[in-house]
Amino acid sequence: MSYFSKFPLMAYDMKGDKNYKLLPNILRRVKLRSSLRAGAFLFDNYNVKDGERPEDIAFKLYGDAEFHWVILMTNNVTDRYYQWPLSQPQFQEHITDKYGAGNEDAIHHYEKTTDSGRTSSNGPNDYSHLVECNEDDGNPAIITNRQYEQRLQDGYRQIRLLEPRYLGVFVEEFENLIKEE
Helix, strand or coil, rough: CCCHHCCEEHHHHHHHHCEEEEEEECCCCCCCHHHHCCCCEEEEEEECCCCHHHHHHHHHHHHHHHHHHHHHHHHCCCCCCCCCCCCCCHHHHHHHHHHCCCCCCCEEEEEEEEEEECCCCCCCCCCEEEEEEEECCCCCCCHHHHHHHHHHHHHEEEEEEHHHHHHHHHHHHHHHHHHCC
């Protein structure tokens, strides 16, 4: 059963000629409950491999590529192209399209490591992080367009997978929520 077959139907006039057809209401949304999202025991961490698609992972994990939507939903991916890791050829094409040929390695921004000023059990200034800054702000590191985009891709690679034993309950809950008025 496909993802959109679970959605309630709505009457839609596709051509504006008063000839209505029943179609899935694809504008209907369901949000993952925050208590479910916080349930660490329900999920395993996973690193998406180069070129791996949600359908590939769903088939590997659940035995059915049709459950790709579970992977996307549990990771709050609403844009399959820009919120999912690109393959290396797609990545190169993306940064060339976004920044222009020859500008992939141009300066995106400068950054430096700062500390929060807070202390922890591990000692003073244990909470350091990177912040964007101006070129003349100390001795900042140069971050290129490619480095910036690669960081985003690395973040997209880190996903959580719903344990297969909870798949049935998850799908049932989704179906109940999507049909509610």
